[in-house]
Amino acid sequence: MPKAYVFTRYGGPETEALIEVDRPRPGPGEVLIAVRAAGVNPVDWKQRTGYRRPGETDTRDFPAFFGNEVSGVVEELGEGVADFAVGEAVFGRPVVGGYSEYALLSVDLIARKPAGLSFADAATLPVAAVTAYDGIRQLDLPAGATLLVTGAGGGVGVAAVQIARAFGLKVVGVASEGKRDFLESLGAVHVASGPGWVERARAAAPDGVYDLVGGEVLAEAATLLDDRTRLITAGAPAEVVERLGGARVTRFRTSERLDAVARLVVDGALDPQVTRTFPLERAGEALRTVEEGHTRGKIVIEVAG
Known part of the structure; x- marks a missing residue:
């Protein structure tokens, strides 16, 4: 059996x-x-x-x-x-x-x-990469805009950093100091997580935030944006982020989404x-x-x- x-x-x-x-x-x-x-x-x-x-x-x-x-x-x-x-x-x-x-x-x-x-x-790809892809598409930031990703060193974060870069965005990744070299190798500007991280990130003036942590980190990240419609999360319940003016990532669990992220890998834009x-x-x-x-x-x- x-x-x-x-x-x-x-x-x-x-x-x-x-x-x-x-x-x-x-x-x-x-x-x-x-x-x-x-x-x-x-x-x-x-x-x-x-x-x-x-x-x-x-x-x-x-x-x-x-x-x-x-x-x-x-x-x-x-x-x-x-x-x-x-x-x-x-x-x-x-x-x-x-x-x-x-x-x-x-x-x-x-x-x-x-x-x-x-x-x-x-x-x-079906969970982490598609979640990242859905979020980047939902934010719909123009090429050249700056996206801040919290929890950037995890499975979804790593995919989000790379997909955002493939879409022509500048990326700021919040993660532990030990992941600095890793994130920088993916093309992100690293911001060390932990106390005071939000002030360290403020200088980047992000146009959008993709949160993958939730809790206090999500609440702090919201203060970085004037336009809270550019705040999304896959790390907190919808009711929590909606109170902050943002939204939870809308998932599209379809074969077309799977094909899209697979093409990014084959084309060299995404390394899982x-x-x-x-x-x-x-x-x-x-x-x-x-x-x-x-x-x-x-x-x-x-x-x-």
């Missing part, structure tokens, strides 16, 4: 386990893939604690799969699927599966993997910055690396070669 890394109830790491599961069967409009790689994101461990995305109301069944972005090879087609074929390399957001040997994907949330895109890099990989048997270690909050770039679980 295939293996999957799951959580058996809401709680902490003690709820996690690598178990054997039944091989999923694709329903109408779905494909089954043999997973090659899975991206690791903060939302994964947050869901283990009981977190739900805005609008989610369904009761979760246990054991519940970890993982919100995967790449792999099509193994089986569900009823009505005509645009994909068995043996094609694809990536997307799983309906079932994630940190697992097999996953189900909806044809609405899947795209073909270009030949120039590795499975590991493809597995980082996969900094560490772990085998499925060490999925818990991969998740702890992200949960501790000190990662640089993206962590990926490699399920098969």
